[in-house]
Amino acid sequence: MNVSGRDPLQLPGDARLPIGGGMSRRLLLGFGGVMVLGGCASKGATSAATGLAGATNPGGSTTPGAGTPTGSSSPSGSAPTSRLSTGGAPFPGQSPSGSDTSSSASGTHTGDAPPVAGHPQFYVHEGDKAIALTIDDGPSSKYTPQVLELLAQYKIPATFCMIGESAEKHASLVAEVSAAGHLVANHTWTHPNLSKMTAAHVTAEIERTNDAITKGGAKQPVLFRAPGGNWSPTVFQVCAKLGLRPLDWSVDPRDWSRPGTDHIVSTVMGHTKTGSIILEHDGGGDRSQTVTALQRFLPQLLEAGYRFVQP
Numbered sequence: 352m353n354v355s356g357r358d359p360l361q362l363p364g365d366a367r368l369p370i371g372g373g374m375s376r377r378l379l380l381g382f383g384g385v386m387v388l389g390g391c392a393s394k395g396a397t398s399a400a401t402g403l404a405g406a407t408n409p410g411g412s413t414t415p416g417a418g419t420p421t422g423s424s425s426p427s428g429s430a431p432t433s434r435l436s437t438g439g440a441p442f443p444g445q446s447p448s449g450s451d452t453s454s455s456a457s458g459t460h461t462g463d464a465p466p467v468a469g470h471p472q473f474y475v476h477e478g479d480k481a482i483a484l485t486i487d488d489g490p491s492s493k494y495t496p497q498v499l500e501l502l503a504q505y506k507i508p509a510t511f512c513m514i515g516e517s518a519e520k521h522a523s524l525v526a527e528v529s530a531a532g533h534l535v536a537n538h539t540w541t542h543p544n545l546s547k548m549t550a551a552h553v554t555a556e557i558e559r560t561n562d563a564i565t566k567g568g569a570k571q572p573v574l575f576r577a578p579g580g581n582w583s584p585t586v587f588q589v590c591a592k593l594g595l596r597p598l599d600w601s602v603d604p605r606d607w608s609r610p611g612t613d614h615i616v617s618t619v620m621g622h623t624k625t626g627s628i629i630l631e632h633d634g635g636g637d638r639s640q641t642v643t644a645l646q647r648f649l650p651q652l653l654e655a656g657y658r659f660v661q662p
């Protein structure tokens with residue numbers, strides 16, 4: 352699709368998807384103007400990654416739960432930063448085991464039903480210097496192969512959060528990503544805002560995507576990432592029912608907004624620390640800046656002693 356020349360407020364990550372019913376874009380008012388947000392990084396990049404505890408405001412954006420030290424939860428949509436910026440515990444609200452679903456203090460567990468998460472996973476817990484790289488909104492015939500080549504060059508395992516309709520269209524890339532040792536996660540069929548959807552609708556988005564991913568040759572996903580980080584208690588319930596762990600992120604350079612390669616690199620290098628889950632995009636629009644940024648920051652992270660794990 353051609354996304355060049357697009358209104359900068361209309362994010363490429365969502366632009367190719369049906370816009371309607373407020374599902375793909377949302378308005379955030381009162382933070383210095385009106386922002387039309389969407390895509391993977393529609394959340395305020397400065398949000399603290401404290402336990403969300405299912406807190407979803409009427410605008411559809413997730414907000415940090417109680418215990419946020421600074422209360423800096425406003426989705427400002429401004430400068431890209433890490434969601435680690437409020438300090439405090441390195442892995443807020445999460446167990447050191449890496450299992451963020453069943454151990455959630457704020458989750459619920461009733462009867463024989465699988466445990467329902469109270470928040471998504473923001474960090475990995477694999478020891479000193481362990482971090483994770485996640486690549487969203489693909490697969491893309493243009494950018495996914497370029498990303499795969501870089502990951503192979505640096506021997507970095509990543510997690511690809513794929514959109515179902517793209518996975519169906521590019522089934523061979525699903526197989527290629529999986530065969531290269533990367534994880535394939537479910538990122539819905541149409542990339543909608545799930546926060547106000549019914550369980551049936553959320554389930555349909557997820558199940559159809561699981562089918563496309565498995566038909567493409569990847570394993571049944573065990574990870575699910577909500578588009579834009581728009582979680583809800585309903586989404587957590589559906590994830591539990593379908594055996595999926597909700598996965599979020601903690602370092603967001605907002606690469607989808609094409610802020611310039613320097614900006615993507617400096618944001619990643621400035622905010623990554625042990626446990627970080629970095630968010631990048633290989634689909635949904637022109638991702639040439641992302642590819643160039645990966646080319647630069649992946650070796651820098653390795654040189655800094657980081658090692659890549661999968662959530």
Ligand SMILES: [Zn+2]
Pocket residue numbers: 364390391392487488538542578579
């Ligand atoms: Zn996305």
